[in-house]
Amino acid sequence: MRRTDASSSVRLIRRLCIEGKLSEALPVLEDIISRQKCPISASVFLDVLRGCFRKKDLEAGRRVKFLIIKCGFESDLLLGNHLIRLFSAGGNLSEALQQFRNLPKKDEYAWNTIISAHVKHKKGRQAIELYHEMVLSTVEPDVFTYAVVLKACASIASLGQGRVIHFHILSRGLEHDPLVGNTLVDMYCKCGRLVEARQVFSNLPKRDIVSWNAMIVGCVQHKNDVEAFQLYEQMQDEGMKPDTVTYMFMLKACGNMGALDQGRLIHINLTKSGLGKDRFAGSNLIDMYVKCGSLDEARQVFQNIPNRDIFVWTSMIAGCAEHGLGEEAFHLFQGMLSEGLKPDKIIFVSVLKAFSSIKALDWGKLIHAHILEKKLESDIYVASALVGMYARCGSIDNAHKVFLKLPQRDIVVWNTMIAGFVQQERGQDALNLFERMQKEGMKPDNFTFSSIFKACGSILALDQGKFIHKQLEESSFGFDLIVGNSLLDMYVKCGSIDEARKVFLSLHNRDVVTWTSMIGGFAQVGGHAQEAFVFFKKMQEEGFKPNKVTFLCALKACSSVSTLSYGKLIHAQLIDNGFEADSVIGNALVHMYAKCGSIDEARQVFLKLPKRDVISWNAMIDGCAQQGYGKEALHLFEGMRQNGVVPNEATFVSVFAACSHTGLVSEGYSLFRYMHKNLGITPDMNHYACMVDLLGRAGKLSEAHSFILKMPVQPTVVVWMSLLGACRTHCNLELGKLSFASILKLDPSNAAAHSLMSNMYDLLADQTVTQSQIVR
Structure with a gap:
């Protein structure tokens, strides 16, 4: 081949590479080399490698590498560096590293390229190891090397290595280089060392926008928003104009702090600067206004x-989801679809979150259909949101179906499913799932343990709770306050107050929830009310302010032991804390005073209630009934009906008790019929027992027995015990024996029944002796 033809072939190769026609250029190059038509220079290979790089074509690069070796250029440093660059850019880091290792001689470019490639591929630790290898070689790091390896330290938050490299930089006098200085600031910020970052920043002889942004971004990311604002003002005082990055992170700072006024000022400055017109700025503005609670301004930005x-x-x-506006979120979703935009998984998660907040199950199902259409149901992120939506909307079986279809499950989706079962009061299902997750190799975290202790408490599974408690203690990470509170609450619900106390004492940090759970436990378990008062006092001595639930637990303790003096002290504190007008607190106060026998004070609280609901009336009626004020209880019942408050099942238990105490049999019968026929309340065993007690107290024992036999449901021990008690009072041995026999069929070891029967025999024996003495 003539030299002119060979030259034209080389020009053709170069032109094809420039035009991006790599697939046409390579055959020409291979043909020239295979036929040995003309010698190929390294510059030709360089042009072809650049074409490979532009297309990220690794296969073509491998073909070129083979030709380079064939032509004897494998030791060419420039070609070797370009091969490293090509393989790393194409995502094959191992091939890039192999090419680097094969270089007989390495320069700064080769080292920087391979270190940079490792950082890009999130191999920070390996990048740092390569840096130290470079330091031991004959090639000195340059400013670019330091910048890249500092990024590696930042990427894995390796403060120790960062400080070592900082020392190397100081020893070479490069700390004032803008690139190195800015990267040092960023490294210290990423490692959470804002003080050291500020020192480097302050020592920079000249600070550019990158320096300021690195410092501001670091402060915002570590929630030091006040310092971010100070830097923002300082940079402007020094004549440095904020750029898009500055404004975006200052908007994040405003959102973090809920600083609406400052956010508005930054919005104005952003608009004036001409940087506020892009969509990136718009989304950050919307996010800031949402977090600051101004959804109207977020809407304005969105519309503009x-x-x-x-x-x-x-x-x-996402803003609508944050504010629980599920309907608006759904309409926005439809609007987005109408504009031809395709939703991604973040959109789906936001919409599902919004629907969860308002329990919009039907809309959630519609979104599920879209997710299936996009084949995103197996995505962990989306699936967790779906499971959460179904669970919160009460459709736990649908949540479980989504969960079971997942090819892989992370800890978040396991936790979401377990928490869903707990929320729907399916504690055993939660425990079964907890066991399964461990069998599948998934380790529980604090959130898992918190949910599972709630599950144990909900079904009173004390033994399982103790076993899981032991498992938690043996785990490596220990437990936080939330888990501690859940564990304590589990023991309280299961009635194991001593175990609850041990957990309480083991917690180094306690909050109001901790104290309240313990006080509630003492109030709930018999014989511990005095300890509830001690803890209530100690809690306040240690600086914790009782909340509404704490006060309710303390009032419950007063009611359980009829401690009026403590009740009055708590009442005074309620007034001081502004809780007196709260209807739930008011009802608890009425109940407490009534239980403590102070009907007058119960009445005073009752009359002061801003709104009296069925619970308020029930508390007052029950108090009067229990304290023997039967007629007043019935008078209150009439007042309740006149005030338009519909009685419930509990109301009639108290009303029947009032009739029983006052011997108003006909009134009791009348109310029993009214409850069933007029209000549609199906009598339960408590109502039947009350009616038997009413008839029994009035001495109508045969009628009481007949009432039991006519009951549409099988009488329980409680019903028969009411009759047996009346038989003992009226010395009706025949009916007493019948009642006793019925009780023994249901509960052969019932001690109370045996005691009543024994007392009846003793009483009848005494009466017989007395009568014989009279006859004599």
Whole structure:
């Protein structure tokens, strides 16, 4: 082949590479080399490698590498560096590293390229190891090397290595280089060392926008928003104009702090700077206004963005989700679809969150259909949101179906499913799932343990709770306050107050929830009311302010032991804390005073209630009934009906008790019929027992027995015990024996029944002796 033809072939190869026609250039190059038509220079290979790099074509690069070796250029440093660059850019880090190792000689570019490639591929630790290898070689790191390896330290938050490299930089006098200085600031910020970052920042002879942004971004990411604002003002005082990055992170700082006024000022400055027109700025503005609680201003920003992209829609939909506006979120979702935008998984998660907050199950199902259409149901992130939506909307079986279809499950979706079972009061299902997750190799975390202790408490599974408690203690990570509170509450619900106390004492940090659970436990378990008062006092001595639930638990303790003096002290504190007008607290006060026998004070609280609901009336009626004020209880019942409050099952238990104490048999019968026929309340065993007690107290024992036999449900021990008690009072041995026999069929070891029967025989024996003495 003539030299002119060979030259034209080389020019053709170069032209094809420039035009991006790599697939046409390579055969020409291979043909020239295979036929040995002309010698190929390294510069030709360089042009072809650049073409491979532009297309990220690794296969073509491998073909070129083979030709380079064939032509004897394997030791060429420039070609070797370009091969490293190509393989790392194409995602094959191992091949890039192999190419690097094969270089007989390495320069700064080769080291920087391979270190940079490891950082890009999130191999920070390996990048740092390569840096130390470079330091031991004959090649000195340059400013680019330091910048890259500091990024590696930042990526894995390796403060120790960062400080070592900082020392190397100081020893070479490069700390004032802008690139190195800015990267040092960023490294210290990423490692959470804002003080050291500030020192480097302050020592920079000249600070550019990158320096300021690195410092501001670091402060915002570590929730030091006040310092971010100080830096923001300082940079402007020094004549440095904020850029898009500055404004975006300052908006995040405003959102973090809920600083609406400052956010508005930054919005104004952003608009004036001309940087506020893009969609990225719009989505950040929406996010800031949402977090500051101003959804109207978020809507205004949203409406003013001309070409809304997926990020803008996501921000607005997420904002609605944050504020529980499920309907608006759904309409936005439809609007987004009508504009031709395709929802991504973040959109789906936001919409599902919104529907969860308002329990919009039907809309959730519609979104599920879209998710199936997009084949995203197996995505962990989306699936967790779906499971959570179904669980919170009460459709736990649908949640479980989604869960079971997942090819892989992370800890979040396991926790979501377990928590869903707990929320729907399916504690045993939660425990079964907890066991299964461990069999499948998934380790529980604090959230899992918190949920599972709630499950144990809900079904009174004390033994399982103790076993899981032991499992938690043997785990490596220990437990936090939330788990501690859940564990304590589990023991309280299971009635194991001593175990609850041990957990309480083991907690180094306690909050109001901890103290309240313990006080509630003492109030719930018989014989511990005095300890409830001691803890209530100690809690306040240690600086904890009781909340509404704490006060309710303390009042319950007063009611259980009829301790009026403590009740009055708590009442005074309630007034001081502004709780007196609360209807739930008011009802508890009425109940407490009534239980303590102070009907007058119960009445005073009752009359002061801003709104009296069925619970308020029931507390007052029950108090009067229990304290023997039967007629007043019935008078209150009439007042309740006149005030338009509909009685419930509990009301009639108290009313029947009032009739029983006052011997108003006909009134009791009349109310029993009224309850069933007029209000549609199906009598339960408590109502039947009350009616038997009413008849028995009035001495109508045969009628009481007949009432039992006519009951549409099988009488329980409680019903028969009411009759047996009346038989003992009226010395009716025949009916007493019948009642006693019925009780023994249901509960052969009932000690109370045996005691009553024995007392009846003793009483009849005494009466017989007395009568014989009279006859004599």
